[in-house]
Amino acid sequence: MSKPEKFFDENGLRLDGRRVDEIRPMKIEIGVLSRADGSCYLEWGNNKVLAGVFGPRELHPRRMQRPDTAIVRYRYNMAAFSVEDRIRPGQNRRATEISKVSREAFEPVVLTHLYPGAVIDVFAEILQADAGTRTAAINAATIALADAGIPMKGLISACAVGKVDGKLVLDLSKDEDNYGDADLPVAMTQDGDITLIQMDGNLTQDEFKEAMELVKVGCKQILEIQREALKGKFSQFDTEEIEPKIVAGVSESEVEIDEAVETDDTGTEEEVEDVEEDIVSNDENNEKPDENADYEDVEEGEDK
Ligand code: UDP
Numbered sequence: 001m002s003k004p005e006k007f008f009d010e011n012g013l014r015l016d017g018r019r020v021d022e023i024r025p026m027k028i029e030i031g032v033l034s035r036a037d038g039s040c041y042l043e044w045g046n047n048k049v050l051a052g053v054f055g056p057r058e059l060h061p062r063r064m065q066r067p068d069t070a071i072v073r074y075r076y077n078m079a080a081f082s083v084e085d086r087i088r089p090g091q092n093r094r095a096t097e098i099s100k101v102s103r104e105a106f107e108p109v110v111l112t113h114l115y116p117g118a119v120i121d122v123f124a125e126i127l128q129a130d131a132g133t134r135t136a137a138i139n140a141a142t143i144a145l146a147d148a149g150i151p152m153k154g155l156i157s158a159c160a161v162g163k164v165d166g167k168l169v170l171d172l173s174k175d176e177d178n179y180g181d182a183d184l185p186v187a188m189t190q191d192g193d194i195t196l197i198q199m200d201g202n203l204t205q206d207e208f209k210e211a212m213e214l215v216k217v218g219c220k221q222i223l224e225i226q227r228e229a230l231k232g233k234f235s236q237f238d239t240e241e242i243e244p245k246i247v248a249g250v251s252e253s254e255v256e257i258d259e260a261v262e263t264d265d266t267g268t269e270e271e272v273e274d275v276e277e278d279i280v281s282n283d284e285n286n287e288k289p290d291e292n293a294d295y296e297d298v299e300e301g302e303d304k
Helices: 091-105 133-147 176-181 203-240 242-249 254-263 269-285
Strands: 026-029 038-044 046-058 071-078 118-128 156-163 167-170 182-189 194-197
Touching: 026 046, 026 133, 046 133, 046 242, 071 091, 071 133, 091 118, 091 133, 091 156, 091 194, 118 133, 118 182, 133 156, 133 182, 133 203, 156 176, 156 203, 182 203
Parallel strands: 071 118
Antiparallel strands: 026 038, 038 046, 046 118, 156 167, 156 182, 182 194
16 A cells, blocks of 8 residues: 555545544444453444453462452454454564553553452454554453443543644544554543553644644544443443332442332332341441452362
């Protein structure tokens, strides 16, 4: 592929018809892998990415366990057939680096302290690459983590911004990535805190500031797409019918129990009283669990 003669038409539109502040179309499918705890298939322009989450599960070998937290492992991998020139299968320097920075992009939001001694494995497989694969993989992995029910402070959204022919553009296409002047992939929390930032090429300080504003706009748009996808998948939990189950099943506040008594749609008043008693007795017996209890019954020498 050779360098295009120009990157913008007379109306200032890019080669694929986008405005400078427009991202490529994104499509998200959730729960596509039956053996994973959470999964997501994501298309973003011509990028095709599959993310799978396994865990939290006990980490082996046990000497690698952390007594106070779960560890997150992230593996970014490009399929040999994902690019124009077939690439050698397996991890290379680039994939190792992307795996590391992507894992770090999630560390601030995943509530790992809830799973001491455990591991959460995240696999991101690039099936078709067309620039922006690390950000596409992060966007897919966030959804897969949510699908796995891993508690997180919020979602992570990622997008690249760059400079082409002296102009800042959001979400670089392949040509813009290959022949542009700068490429700046960014990931951020839904509150706008940056968890990943890398840069290839050169930007002036003013351009950098402007680029950061532009990429925030991109990440916000992606966050909306991610939220819509999750709502689409889990919308059944929005219905009123689910509320009584929460009240009768686990120890929710007394206020909700009172409401359940009033409406009496979760069972008899007696049943609700039983739940109230359970809550009180649970509180009374609120002994601190032994952090290592889960692992004591695992035989020595089981490590793989
Ligand atoms: N690419 C490739 N072969 C490689 C690595 C990358 O053809 O070994 C292509 C691929 O389309 C990728 C693009 O170059 O999306 C940009 O790669 P970069 O390293 O900037 O990462 P990305 O933008 O995909 O996160």
